Amino acid sequence: MTKSVVLLSGGLDSSTVLAMARSKGHDVIALTFDYGQRHARELESARKVASRLGCSDHLIIRLPIGEFLSSSLTDPNTRVPEGRTHDEMAEGVPDTYVPARNIIFLSIAASIAESMGAESVFIAANAVDYSGYPDCTPEFIESFQRMLDVGTKVGRGGHGLRIEAPIIKMSKGEIVRIASQLGVPLEETWSCYKGGEKACGRCDSCILRRQGFSEVGLKDPLEYEVIE
Amino acid sequence: MTKSVVLLSGGLDSSTVLAMARSKGHDVIALTFDYGQRHARELESARKVASRLGCSDHLIIRLPIGEFLSSSLTDPNTRVPEGRTHDEMAEGVPDTYVPARNIIFLSIAASIAESMGAESVFIAANAVDYSGYPDCTPEFIESFQRMLDVGTKVGRGGHGLRIEAPIIKMSKGEIVRIASQLGVPLEETWSCYKGGEKACGRCDSCILRRQGFSEVGLKDPLEYEVIE
Numbered sequence: 001m002t003k004s005v006v007l008l009s010g011g012l013d014s015s016t017v018l019a020m021a022r023s024k025g026h027d028v029i030a031l032t033f034d035y036g037q038r039h040a041r042e043l044e045s046a047r048k049v050a051s052r053l054g055c056s057d058h059l060i061i062r063l064p065i066g067e068f069l070s071s072s073l074t075d076p077n078t079r080v081p082e083g084r085t086h087d088e089m090a091e092g093v094p095d096t097y098v099p100a101r102n103i104i105f106l107s108i109a110a111s112i113a114e115s116m117g118a119e120s121v122f123i124a125a126n127a128v129d130y131s132g133y134p135d136c137t138p139e140f141i142e143s144f145q146r147m148l149d150v151g152t153k154v155g156r157g158g159h160g161l162r163i164e165a166p167i168i169k170m171s172k173g174e175i176v177r178i179a180s181q182l183g184v185p186l187e188e189t190w191s192c193y194k195g196g197e198k199a200c201g202r203c204d205s206c207i208l209r210r211q212g213f214s215e216v217g218l219k220d221p222l223e224y225e226v227i228e
Numbered sequence: 229m230t231k232s233v234v235l236l237s238g239g240l241d242s243s244t245v246l247a248m249a250r251s252k253g254h255d256v257i258a259l260t261f262d263y264g265q266r267h268a269r270e271l272e273s274a275r276k277v278a279s280r281l282g283c284s285d286h287l288i289i290r291l292p293i294g295e296f297l298s299s300s301l302t303d304p305n306t307r308v309p310e311g312r313t314h315d316e317m318a319e320g321v322p323d324t325y326v327p328a329r330n331i332i333f334l335s336i337a338a339s340i341a342e343s344m345g346a347e348s349v350f351i352a353a354n355a356v357d358y359s360g361y362p363d364c365t366p367e368f369i370e371s372f373q374r375m376l377d378v379g380t381k382v383g384r385g386g387h388g389l390r391i392e393a394p395i396i397k398m399s400k401g402e403i404v405r406i407a408s409q410l411g412v413p414l415e416e417t418w419s420c421y422k423g424g425e426k427a428c429g430r431c432d433s434c435i436l437r438r439q440g441f442s443e444v445g446l447k448d449p450l451e452y453e454v455i456e
Contacts, residue, residue, distance in 0.1 A: 062292060065336060069343045100339035103379055107335040108293060111328035115297045140379040147375040151331055151368040 003027045003118040004164075005109045008058075010045030011191045012184075012209055013124035013167060015053070016175050019182035020166050021122050022053050029116065030058040031109050035101075036066020045190035052185045061108065069098055082202040102135035106144055106163065113161055114154050120162040126175075127168050129208045141165045172212025180218055187221035201226035231255045231346040232392075233337045236286075238273030239419045240412075240437055241352035241395060243281070244403050247410035248394050249350050250281050257344065258286040259337050263329075264294020273418035280413045289336065297326055310430040330363035334372055334391065341389055342382050348390040354403075355396050357436045369393045400440025408446055415449035429454035 006018045008030040021028050030050040034043055043060065050058040102125060109121045125136040134140060145163050149155040167175055179186060191209045192199035199206050201224035213220040234246045236258040249256050258278040262271055271288065278286035330353060337349045353364040362368060373391050377383040395403055407414060419437045420427035427434050429452035441448040 059296065064290060065339065068287065068340045097381060098339070099342035099382075100335055100376075100380055103375070104332070104335040104339055107328055107332040111293065111326070111332055112296045114327035134381055134384045135379045137378070140375070143371075143375040143378050147331070147368070147371040148328075150365070150371050151363045152328055153325060153362055156362045 001025065001027045002120070003029070003116065004120045004122055005029045005031050005113040005116070005118050006055075006122040007105050007109055007124065008032050008046050008050060009124070010042035010047075010049060010189065011124075011205070012179060012186070012189045012212070013126055013175060015045075015049045015184045015189045016179040016182070017122050017124040017167055018049065018053055018055070019179065019184045021164075022055075023182050026120075028053075028055045029112070029118065030055040031105075031112065032058065032060045033063050033105060033108075034060060035063040035098075041192075041195045042190050045188050048188040049185060052188065059112070063104070063108075065104075082200070084204060084207070097133055100135065102133075102140075103144070110148055110152065110161060110163075114152055118161070120164050122164045122166070125165045125168050126170065128171055136168070138165070138168055141168065171215065172208050173215030176212040176218055177216045180216075189222075191222075196225065198223045198225045200224070229253065229255045230348070231257070231344065232348045232350055233257045233259050233341040233344070233346050234283075234350040235333050235337055235352065236260050236274050236278060237352070238270035238275075238277060238417060239352075239433075240407060240414070240417045240440070241354055241403060243273075243277045243412050243417045244407040244410070245350050245352040245395055246277065246281055246283070247407065247412045249392075250283075251410050254348075256281075256283045257340070257346065258283040259333075259340065260286065260288045261291050261333060261336075262288060263291040263326075264297075269420075269423045270418050273416055276416040277413060280416065281411075287340070291332070291336075293332075310428070312432060312435070325361055328363065330361075330368075331372070338376055338380065338389060338391075342380055346389070348392050350392045350394070353393045353396050354398065356398060357400050364396070366393070366396055369396065399443065400436050401443030404440040404446055405444045408444075417450075419450075424453065426451045426453045428452070 004021050004026040006021050006028050008014045008018055018030060032043060032046040106121060106123060113121050125141060127137045141163055148161060154161050191205045193203040193205050194200045199222050210220060232249050232254040234249050234256050236242045236246055246258060260271060260274040334349060334351060341349050353369060355365045369391055376389060382389045419433045421431040421433050422428045427450050438448060
Protein backbone atom coordinates (compact mmCIF):
# COMPACT_ATOMS: atom_id res chain seq x y z
CA MET A 1 0.00 0.00 0.00
CA THR A 2 1.33 3.43 -0.94
CA LYS A 3 2.03 5.54 2.12
CA SER A 4 1.49 9.29 1.88
CA VAL A 5 1.74 12.35 4.08
CA VAL A 6 -1.16 14.77 3.49
CA LEU A 7 -0.98 18.38 4.65
CA LEU A 8 -4.33 18.98 6.34
CA SER A 9 -5.48 22.38 7.58
CA GLY A 10 -9.05 21.32 8.21
CA GLY A 11 -10.40 23.49 5.40
CA LEU A 12 -12.40 22.41 2.37
CA ASP A 13 -9.42 22.14 0.00
CA SER A 14 -7.06 20.07 2.12
CA SER A 15 -9.90 17.82 3.32
CA THR A 16 -10.76 17.15 -0.33
CA VAL A 17 -7.14 16.36 -1.16
CA LEU A 18 -7.03 13.97 1.79
CA ALA A 19 -10.17 12.22 0.48
CA MET A 20 -8.55 11.99 -2.98
CA ALA A 21 -5.46 10.26 -1.53
CA ARG A 22 -7.67 7.88 0.45
CA SER A 23 -9.81 7.14 -2.62
CA LYS A 24 -6.64 6.02 -4.42
CA GLY A 25 -6.09 3.54 -1.60
CA HIS A 26 -3.21 5.40 0.06
CA ASP A 27 -2.29 4.79 3.66
CA VAL A 28 -2.43 8.40 4.89
CA ILE A 29 -0.56 10.19 7.65
CA ALA A 30 -2.30 13.56 8.06
CA LEU A 31 -0.08 16.46 9.12
CA THR A 32 -1.45 19.66 10.64
CA PHE A 33 0.44 22.72 11.84
CA ASP A 34 -0.48 24.99 14.68
CA TYR A 35 1.51 28.05 13.67
CA GLY A 36 -0.39 30.78 15.45
CA GLN A 37 -3.04 31.18 12.77
CA ARG A 38 -6.02 33.24 13.86
CA HIS A 39 -8.41 30.52 12.85
CA ALA A 40 -7.22 27.90 15.36
CA ARG A 41 -10.68 26.41 15.08
CA GLU A 42 -9.27 24.78 11.94
CA LEU A 43 -7.32 22.43 14.20
CA GLU A 44 -10.50 20.94 15.64
CA SER A 45 -11.85 20.51 12.12
CA ALA A 46 -8.63 18.83 11.04
CA ARG A 47 -8.95 16.32 13.89
CA LYS A 48 -12.50 15.43 12.92
CA VAL A 49 -11.79 15.19 9.19
CA ALA A 50 -8.69 13.02 9.71
CA SER A 51 -10.68 10.68 11.90
CA ARG A 52 -13.73 10.53 9.61
CA LEU A 53 -11.64 9.85 6.49
CA GLY A 54 -9.68 7.02 8.08
CA CYS A 55 -6.10 8.27 8.38
CA SER A 56 -3.67 5.84 9.94
CA ASP A 57 -2.13 8.69 11.92
CA HIS A 58 -2.65 12.41 12.47
CA LEU A 59 0.30 14.52 13.61
CA ILE A 60 -0.34 18.03 14.89
CA ILE A 61 2.88 19.98 15.18
CA ARG A 62 3.19 23.26 16.99
CA LEU A 63 5.36 25.72 15.08
CA PRO A 64 5.99 28.75 17.25
CA ILE A 65 6.84 31.07 14.37
CA GLY A 66 3.68 33.20 14.10
CA GLU A 67 5.10 36.02 16.19
CA PHE A 68 8.01 36.51 13.79
CA LEU A 69 5.97 36.59 10.59
CA SER A 70 4.32 39.47 8.79
CA SER A 71 0.81 38.35 7.84
CA SER A 72 -2.73 39.34 8.67
CA LEU A 73 -3.36 35.63 9.25
CA THR A 74 -1.12 35.48 12.29
CA ASP A 75 -0.96 39.10 13.50
CA PRO A 76 -3.90 40.03 15.75
CA ASN A 77 -3.14 43.73 15.14
CA THR A 78 -3.99 43.68 11.46
CA ARG A 79 -7.37 43.29 9.81
CA VAL A 80 -8.31 40.33 7.62
CA PRO A 81 -9.78 41.81 4.39
CA GLU A 82 -13.54 41.48 3.95
CA GLY A 83 -16.24 41.74 1.33
CA ARG A 84 -13.95 41.74 -1.69
CA THR A 85 -14.85 40.65 -5.19
CA HIS A 86 -13.02 37.90 -6.99
CA ASP A 87 -11.17 40.49 -9.10
CA GLU A 88 -10.04 42.41 -6.03
CA MET A 89 -8.66 39.21 -4.50
CA ALA A 90 -6.67 38.45 -7.60
CA GLU A 91 -4.73 41.73 -7.37
CA GLY A 92 -1.11 41.16 -6.32
CA VAL A 93 -0.02 39.14 -3.30
CA PRO A 94 -2.77 39.06 -0.62
CA ASP A 95 -1.90 40.36 2.86
CA THR A 96 -3.03 36.99 4.20
CA TYR A 97 0.15 35.66 2.52
CA VAL A 98 2.35 34.07 5.19
CA PRO A 99 5.95 34.32 3.95
CA ALA A 100 7.21 30.93 2.77
CA ARG A 101 4.39 29.10 4.56
CA ASN A 102 3.95 26.31 2.06
CA ILE A 103 7.73 26.00 1.75
CA ILE A 104 7.96 25.38 5.50
CA PHE A 105 4.98 23.00 5.53
CA LEU A 106 6.28 20.98 2.57
CA SER A 107 9.77 20.83 4.07
CA ILE A 108 8.60 19.36 7.36
CA ALA A 109 6.19 17.03 5.53
CA ALA A 110 9.06 15.85 3.33
CA SER A 111 11.25 15.23 6.37
CA ILE A 112 8.54 13.15 8.05
CA ALA A 113 7.72 11.35 4.79
CA GLU A 114 11.37 10.44 4.30
CA SER A 115 11.66 9.27 7.91
CA MET A 116 8.51 7.15 7.70
CA GLY A 117 9.14 5.72 4.26
CA ALA A 118 6.21 7.49 2.58
CA GLU A 119 6.33 7.91 -1.19
CA SER A 120 4.43 11.16 -1.59
CA VAL A 121 3.36 14.38 0.06
CA PHE A 122 -0.02 15.86 -0.86
CA ILE A 123 -0.67 19.58 -0.67
CA ALA A 124 -3.91 21.45 -1.40
CA ALA A 125 -2.21 24.33 -3.23
CA ASN A 126 -4.58 26.04 -5.64
CA ALA A 127 -3.58 28.58 -8.26
CA VAL A 128 -7.03 29.41 -9.60
CA ASP A 129 -9.07 31.29 -7.03
CA TYR A 130 -6.24 33.08 -5.35
CA SER A 131 -3.66 33.62 -8.01
CA GLY A 132 -1.53 35.96 -5.89
CA TYR A 133 0.09 33.41 -3.58
CA PRO A 134 3.55 32.68 -5.01
CA ASP A 135 3.77 29.38 -3.12
CA CYS A 136 0.60 27.98 -4.72
CA THR A 137 1.62 27.91 -8.38
CA PRO A 138 2.50 24.87 -10.51
CA GLU A 139 5.87 26.49 -11.16
CA PHE A 140 6.57 26.59 -7.43
CA ILE A 141 5.56 22.95 -6.92
CA GLU A 142 7.86 21.89 -9.76
CA SER A 143 10.83 23.82 -8.38
CA PHE A 144 10.22 22.44 -4.89
CA GLN A 145 10.23 18.95 -6.39
CA ARG A 146 13.57 19.56 -8.12
CA MET A 147 15.06 20.91 -4.90
CA LEU A 148 13.86 17.81 -3.04
CA ASP A 149 15.33 15.52 -5.71
CA VAL A 150 18.82 16.85 -5.05
CA GLY A 151 18.52 17.74 -1.35
CA THR A 152 17.24 14.51 0.23
CA LYS A 153 18.57 11.00 0.57
CA VAL A 154 15.46 9.47 -1.06
CA GLY A 155 15.59 12.04 -3.85
CA ARG A 156 19.21 11.29 -4.67
CA GLY A 157 18.61 7.57 -4.28
CA GLY A 158 16.34 7.84 -7.30
CA HIS A 159 13.15 6.33 -5.87
CA GLY A 160 12.23 9.83 -4.80
CA LEU A 161 9.45 11.48 -2.91
CA ARG A 162 6.67 12.99 -5.03
CA ILE A 163 4.94 16.26 -4.25
CA GLU A 164 1.31 15.90 -5.38
CA ALA A 165 -0.89 18.96 -5.82
CA PRO A 166 -4.02 17.40 -7.35
CA ILE A 167 -6.36 20.42 -7.08
CA ILE A 168 -3.88 23.08 -8.19
CA LYS A 169 -5.79 23.88 -11.37
CA MET A 170 -9.36 23.28 -10.15
CA SER A 171 -12.03 25.90 -9.56
CA LYS A 172 -13.71 25.99 -6.16
CA GLY A 173 -16.81 24.52 -7.77
CA GLU A 174 -14.90 21.49 -9.02
CA ILE A 175 -13.38 21.03 -5.57
CA VAL A 176 -16.80 21.14 -3.92
CA ARG A 177 -18.14 18.58 -6.41
CA ILE A 178 -15.26 16.15 -5.78
CA ALA A 179 -15.52 16.66 -2.01
CA SER A 180 -19.18 15.78 -2.18
CA GLN A 181 -18.57 12.72 -4.39
CA LEU A 182 -15.82 11.39 -2.13
CA GLY A 183 -17.79 11.78 1.07
CA VAL A 184 -15.78 14.59 2.68
CA PRO A 185 -17.59 15.52 5.91
CA LEU A 186 -18.23 19.07 4.68
CA GLU A 187 -20.00 20.08 7.88
CA GLU A 188 -16.73 19.50 9.77
CA THR A 189 -14.49 21.51 7.45
CA TRP A 190 -13.62 25.10 8.36
CA SER A 191 -12.55 27.68 5.79
CA CYS A 192 -13.15 31.04 7.50
CA TYR A 193 -10.00 33.11 8.22
CA LYS A 194 -11.55 34.25 11.48
CA GLY A 195 -12.10 32.05 14.49
CA GLY A 196 -15.71 32.88 15.36
CA GLU A 197 -18.58 30.63 16.43
CA LYS A 198 -20.01 30.73 12.91
CA ALA A 199 -18.08 31.35 9.68
CA CYS A 200 -18.02 35.11 8.97
CA GLY A 201 -19.18 34.86 5.35
CA ARG A 202 -17.23 38.02 4.47
CA CYS A 203 -13.53 37.12 4.36
CA ASP A 204 -11.95 36.04 1.07
CA SER A 205 -11.97 32.40 2.10
CA CYS A 206 -15.68 32.38 3.03
CA ILE A 207 -16.59 34.20 -0.18
CA LEU A 208 -14.70 31.71 -2.35
CA ARG A 209 -16.18 28.74 -0.54
CA ARG A 210 -19.74 30.01 -0.90
CA GLN A 211 -19.16 30.74 -4.58
CA GLY A 212 -17.92 27.18 -5.01
CA PHE A 213 -21.03 25.63 -3.51
CA SER A 214 -23.23 27.99 -5.48
CA GLU A 215 -21.40 27.17 -8.77
CA VAL A 216 -22.34 23.51 -8.52
CA GLY A 217 -25.74 23.99 -6.92
CA LEU A 218 -24.91 22.30 -3.63
CA LYS A 219 -25.86 23.51 -0.17
CA ASP A 220 -23.02 24.39 2.19
CA PRO A 221 -23.82 22.72 5.54
CA LEU A 222 -21.88 25.43 7.45
CA GLU A 223 -23.71 28.27 9.18
CA TYR A 224 -22.64 31.81 8.32
CA GLU A 225 -22.98 35.02 10.29
CA VAL A 226 -23.76 37.04 7.19
CA ILE A 227 -26.19 35.68 4.65
CA GLU A 228 -26.41 37.86 1.54
CA MET B 229 23.05 48.30 6.42
CA THR B 230 22.41 44.86 4.94
CA LYS B 231 20.25 42.76 7.19
CA SER B 232 20.83 39.00 7.28
CA VAL B 233 19.48 35.95 9.03
CA VAL B 234 22.27 33.53 10.03
CA LEU B 235 21.52 29.91 10.93
CA LEU B 236 23.52 29.32 14.10
CA SER B 237 23.85 25.91 15.75
CA GLY B 238 26.59 26.97 18.15
CA GLY B 239 29.19 24.80 16.42
CA LEU B 240 32.47 25.87 14.86
CA ASP B 241 31.14 26.15 11.30
CA SER B 242 28.03 28.23 11.89
CA SER B 243 29.84 30.46 14.40
CA THR B 244 32.45 31.14 11.72
CA VAL B 245 29.78 31.94 9.14
CA LEU B 246 28.17 34.33 11.60
CA ALA B 247 31.53 36.06 12.10
CA MET B 248 31.92 36.31 8.29
CA ALA B 249 28.54 38.03 7.95
CA ARG B 250 29.42 40.42 10.79
CA SER B 251 32.82 41.16 9.25
CA LYS B 252 31.05 42.29 6.08
CA GLY B 253 29.12 44.75 8.21
CA HIS B 254 25.80 42.90 8.15
CA ASP B 255 23.16 43.52 10.77
CA VAL B 256 22.63 39.90 11.88
CA ILE B 257 19.61 38.10 13.27
CA ALA B 258 20.89 34.74 14.52
CA LEU B 259 18.44 31.85 14.28
CA THR B 260 18.83 28.63 16.29
CA PHE B 261 16.58 25.58 16.35
CA ASP B 262 15.92 23.31 19.27
CA TYR B 263 14.73 20.23 17.37
CA GLY B 264 15.45 17.51 19.88
CA GLN B 265 19.11 17.11 18.92
CA ARG B 266 21.07 15.04 21.41
CA HIS B 267 23.64 17.76 21.77
CA ALA B 268 21.33 20.37 23.32
CA ARG B 269 24.43 21.87 24.83
CA GLU B 270 24.84 23.51 21.42
CA LEU B 271 22.01 25.88 22.37
CA GLU B 272 24.00 27.36 25.24
CA SER B 273 26.96 27.77 22.92
CA ALA B 274 24.75 29.46 20.34
CA ARG B 275 23.57 31.96 22.95
CA LYS B 276 27.11 32.85 23.96
CA VAL B 277 28.43 33.09 20.39
CA ALA B 278 25.51 35.27 19.24
CA SER B 279 26.08 37.61 22.14
CA ARG B 280 29.89 37.76 21.75
CA LEU B 281 29.70 38.44 18.00
CA GLY B 282 27.19 41.27 18.36
CA CYS B 283 23.98 40.04 16.76
CA SER B 284 21.09 42.46 16.85
CA ASP B 285 18.74 39.62 17.74
CA HIS B 286 18.92 35.88 18.48
CA LEU B 287 15.82 33.77 17.93
CA ILE B 288 15.69 30.26 19.36
CA ILE B 289 12.77 28.32 17.93
CA ARG B 290 11.59 25.03 19.33
CA LEU B 291 10.70 22.57 16.57
CA PRO B 292 9.04 19.54 18.11
CA ILE B 293 9.82 17.23 15.21
CA GLY B 294 12.65 15.11 16.61
CA GLU B 295 10.35 12.26 17.66
CA PHE B 296 9.12 11.79 14.08
CA LEU B 297 12.51 11.72 12.42
CA SER B 298 14.84 8.83 11.73
CA SER B 299 18.33 9.92 12.71
CA SER B 300 20.96 8.93 15.25
CA LEU B 301 21.21 12.64 16.04
CA THR B 302 17.71 12.78 17.53
CA ASP B 303 16.96 9.18 18.49
CA PRO B 304 18.31 8.22 21.93
CA ASN B 305 17.97 4.52 21.01
CA THR B 306 20.60 4.58 18.29
CA ARG B 307 24.33 4.97 18.63
CA VAL B 308 26.28 7.94 17.26
CA PRO B 309 29.20 6.46 15.26
CA GLU B 310 32.65 6.78 16.82
CA GLY B 311 36.32 6.51 15.98
CA ARG B 312 35.93 6.50 12.21
CA THR B 313 38.50 7.60 9.68
CA HIS B 314 37.85 10.35 7.19
CA ASP B 315 37.35 7.76 4.44
CA GLU B 316 34.79 5.83 6.48
CA MET B 317 32.81 9.03 7.07
CA ALA B 318 32.71 9.80 3.39
CA GLU B 319 30.93 6.51 2.57
CA GLY B 320 27.28 7.11 1.59
CA VAL B 321 24.80 9.13 3.60
CA PRO B 322 25.77 9.22 7.31
CA ASP B 323 23.23 7.93 9.84
CA THR B 324 23.51 11.30 11.57
CA TYR B 325 21.66 12.63 8.50
CA VAL B 326 18.39 14.22 9.65
CA PRO B 327 15.94 13.99 6.74
CA ALA B 328 15.48 17.37 5.06
CA ARG B 329 16.95 19.19 8.05
CA ASN B 330 18.63 21.99 6.14
CA ILE B 331 15.56 22.31 3.94
CA ILE B 332 13.43 22.93 7.02
CA PHE B 333 15.95 25.31 8.59
CA LEU B 334 16.37 27.32 5.38
CA SER B 335 12.60 27.48 4.86
CA ILE B 336 11.92 28.95 8.29
CA ALA B 337 14.93 31.27 7.97
CA ALA B 338 13.60 32.46 4.60
CA SER B 339 10.16 33.08 6.07
CA ILE B 340 11.60 35.14 8.91
CA ALA B 341 13.99 36.95 6.54
CA GLU B 342 11.12 37.87 4.23
CA SER B 343 9.01 39.03 7.18
CA MET B 344 11.81 41.15 8.63
CA GLY B 345 13.05 42.59 5.35
CA ALA B 346 16.42 40.82 5.44
CA GLU B 347 18.28 40.39 2.16
CA SER B 348 20.10 37.15 2.79
CA VAL B 349 20.16 33.93 4.76
CA PHE B 350 23.54 32.44 5.71
CA ILE B 351 24.00 28.72 6.21
CA ALA B 352 27.15 26.83 7.26
CA ALA B 353 26.63 23.97 4.82
CA ASN B 354 29.90 22.26 3.97
CA ALA B 355 30.40 19.73 1.21
CA VAL B 356 34.05 18.89 1.85
CA ASP B 357 34.48 17.01 5.10
CA TYR B 358 31.18 15.19 5.09
CA SER B 359 30.34 14.67 1.48
CA GLY B 360 27.43 12.33 2.18
CA TYR B 361 24.83 14.89 3.31
CA PRO B 362 22.62 15.63 0.29
CA ASP B 363 21.45 18.94 1.81
CA CYS B 364 24.99 20.31 2.08
CA THR B 365 26.01 20.40 -1.60
CA PRO B 366 26.37 23.44 -3.87
CA GLU B 367 23.80 21.81 -6.18
CA PHE B 368 21.27 21.71 -3.33
CA ILE B 369 21.88 25.35 -2.38
CA GLU B 370 21.37 26.41 -6.01
CA SER B 371 18.13 24.48 -6.35
CA PHE B 372 16.85 25.86 -3.05
CA GLN B 373 17.62 29.35 -4.34
CA ARG B 374 15.65 28.74 -7.54
CA MET B 375 12.71 27.39 -5.55
CA LEU B 376 12.77 30.49 -3.33
CA ASP B 377 12.91 32.77 -6.37
CA VAL B 378 9.57 31.46 -7.62
CA GLY B 379 7.91 30.56 -4.31
CA THR B 380 8.18 33.77 -2.29
CA LYS B 381 6.87 37.30 -2.68
CA VAL B 382 10.37 38.83 -2.48
CA GLY B 383 11.69 36.25 -4.94
CA ARG B 384 9.03 37.01 -7.51
CA GLY B 385 9.35 40.72 -6.86
CA GLY B 386 12.85 40.46 -8.28
CA HIS B 387 14.85 41.96 -5.40
CA GLY B 388 15.09 38.47 -3.99
CA LEU B 389 16.48 36.83 -0.95
CA ARG B 390 19.95 35.31 -1.32
CA ILE B 391 21.04 32.05 0.25
CA GLU B 392 24.72 32.39 1.16
CA ALA B 393 26.85 29.33 1.92
CA PRO B 394 30.31 30.90 2.23
CA ILE B 395 32.17 27.88 3.65
CA ILE B 396 30.62 25.22 1.43
CA LYS B 397 33.90 24.41 -0.32
CA MET B 398 36.32 25.01 2.55
CA SER B 399 38.31 22.39 4.45
CA LYS B 400 37.99 22.30 8.22
CA GLY B 401 41.48 23.77 8.46
CA GLU B 402 40.49 26.79 6.39
CA ILE B 403 37.40 27.27 8.56
CA VAL B 404 39.48 27.15 11.75
CA ARG B 405 41.92 29.70 10.31
CA ILE B 406 39.14 32.14 9.36
CA ALA B 407 37.42 31.64 12.73
CA SER B 408 40.64 32.51 14.46
CA GLN B 409 41.25 35.56 12.26
CA LEU B 410 37.73 36.91 12.78
CA GLY B 411 37.76 36.50 16.55
CA VAL B 412 35.20 33.70 16.88
CA PRO B 413 35.10 32.77 20.59
CA LEU B 414 36.28 29.22 19.87
CA GLU B 415 36.14 28.21 23.51
CA GLU B 416 32.37 28.78 23.43
CA THR B 417 31.64 26.77 20.29
CA TRP B 418 30.42 23.18 20.63
CA SER B 419 30.84 20.61 17.87
CA CYS B 420 30.47 17.24 19.65
CA TYR B 421 27.40 15.18 18.65
CA LYS B 422 27.03 14.04 22.24
CA GLY B 423 25.98 16.24 25.11
CA GLY B 424 28.60 15.40 27.72
CA GLU B 425 30.51 17.64 30.10
CA LYS B 426 33.55 17.54 27.82
CA ALA B 427 33.56 16.92 24.06
CA CYS B 428 33.90 13.17 23.43
CA GLY B 429 36.75 13.42 20.91
CA ARG B 430 35.55 10.24 19.13
CA CYS B 431 32.41 11.15 17.15
CA ASP B 432 32.76 12.24 13.52
CA SER B 433 32.24 15.87 14.41
CA CYS B 434 34.94 15.89 17.12
CA ILE B 435 37.37 14.08 14.84
CA LEU B 436 36.88 16.57 12.00
CA ARG B 437 37.20 19.54 14.33
CA ARG B 438 40.44 18.27 15.84
CA GLN B 439 41.86 17.54 12.39
CA GLY B 440 41.00 21.10 11.37
CA PHE B 441 42.91 22.65 14.28
CA SER B 442 45.79 20.30 13.73
CA GLU B 443 45.93 21.14 9.97
CA VAL B 444 46.61 24.80 10.67
CA GLY B 445 48.70 24.29 13.81
CA LEU B 446 46.28 25.97 16.20
CA LYS B 447 45.33 24.77 19.65
CA ASP B 448 41.67 23.90 20.20
CA PRO B 449 40.61 25.56 23.47
CA LEU B 450 37.97 22.85 24.11
CA GLU B 451 38.65 20.00 26.53
CA TYR B 452 38.17 16.47 25.24
CA GLU B 453 37.46 13.27 27.10
CA VAL B 454 39.74 11.24 24.87
CA ILE B 455 43.13 12.59 23.95
CA GLU B 456 44.91 10.41 21.42
